[in-house]
Amino acid sequence: MAQLVQLTATVSESQLGQRLDQALAELFPDYSRSRIKEWILEQRVLVNGTISDKPKEKVLGGESVTINAEIEEDVRWEPQDIPLNIVYEDDDILVINKPRDFVVHPGAGNPDGTVLNALLHYYPPIADVPRAGIVHRLDKDTTGLMVVAKTVPAQTHLVEALQLREITREYEAVAIGHMTAGGTVDEPISRHSTKRTHMAVHPMGKPAVTHYRIMEHFRVHTRLRLRLETGRTHQIRVHMSHITHPLVGDQLYGGRPRPPKGASEEFVSVLRKFDRQALHATMLRLHHPISGMLMEWHAPIPQDMVELIEALRVDTELHKDQLDWL
Known part of the structure; x- marks a missing residue:
């Protein structure tokens, strides 16, 4: 088709x-x-x-x-018995908590083994819905909440709600650098002119707005809560890199390990072993596409981010006498 x-x-x-x-x-x-x-x-x-x-x-x-x-349409889309972490389900929608290393939609380099293949196996009638009901995506190594439409009417209403910015998506992240205040990044994003797997801030790009506030300060890192107004590819990662605070572990956009001065070997090891962008879709709020009821879900941060944040806290506590902002 x-x-x-x-x-x-x-x-x-x-x-x-x-x-x-x-x-x-x-x-x-x-x-x-x-x-x-x-x-x-x-x-x-x-x-x-x-x-x-x-x-x-x-x-x-x-x-x-x-x-x-x-x-x-890609005729290779096959149902595959891949477990899904379903946090909510009714006749019209599914909400899943996606783990890391899980591609949402088949594409170049990932013909199968995706969330879409798993959905086709879990709920075969979803094959009649465009893109198997997927209305928004998370990057392969971004964890957290995604809503999926099980019917065409539900998908139509969810897509419209996304376009009207009526679906609230909030994320937790750990950024590199000591950030002093929250704010908003309102910068258009397009595909990078030479690196086709990258996105970039570009005046001719599509509008993109990211709000962020500080949850916790560390020595040279900051824990953030972010809210998307738009949903461009790699949006949070690109915007945070643009303001010189890339996400920990995000090697695509400059998030290589930057251990603070005097850090313990144990802490340096934690930073270097964190091999994905420290980004998790923690809250999803929307009006149900059929009933209209306001619904909200939360997903706690995964274990790898829990361990990263704990290591950052320990390092900050060990050096608190050197910090003038405490």
Whole structure:
């Protein structure tokens, strides 16, 4: 079954001189440049109402662009008996607590073994719902709460609620650096211009807003509570890196271990062994897509983050006489 894709945008003046495929890849970061190039060659792209089939054609800025394309659904999606940690279920929705090292949706490099494959096995009728009911994602190594639609009406309402920013998602994280106050990062995000697995803050990106507040101070790290207004790929990770406070363990965005001065070998070892971004989706609040009832779920932080935070507390206590903010 093919999924219809209809996209419209206006080329920015700042994109003057870019190739058409490059400009469109920046305007539509959810799709790879190679896929966009295929669509151009297939004459599925209109520029100012006229078909353009030349990926190398230069843009001037200000052009109106429309893409009408189809994406073939992946026929390799197979049910797989993979356990799911289900925290809530009714006739319309599932809420799961996702562990680390668990990809949500099949893709390049991960054709199976995903949350989607597990959902198809757990509840076979979900195959009739687009993307097996998945309406938002967590990164492979981000843990925590996700809602899944079991029916098409539930999915329609959940997608609409996400677009209207009516679903509240809060996260816990440990960031590198001593942060003095909470705040908001309001910076657009797009796919990185050269590293296609990375996202980046970019003026031509999609709007992205992350609110954060401080939960706990450590010597040179900070425990945070964050709330998403939008749900861009890698949003929290990109935004925290952008303000020079990448997440502990996030090697993609600069979160390599930075042990504080005088740290014990034991503490340094804990930091170096923490091999994923310290990020957990801890709270999910939404109106039930069918009943309209306001519902809320909480998932405590997983054991690896518990141990990291405890190690940070011990290190801070050992050096508290050197800290002027205590």
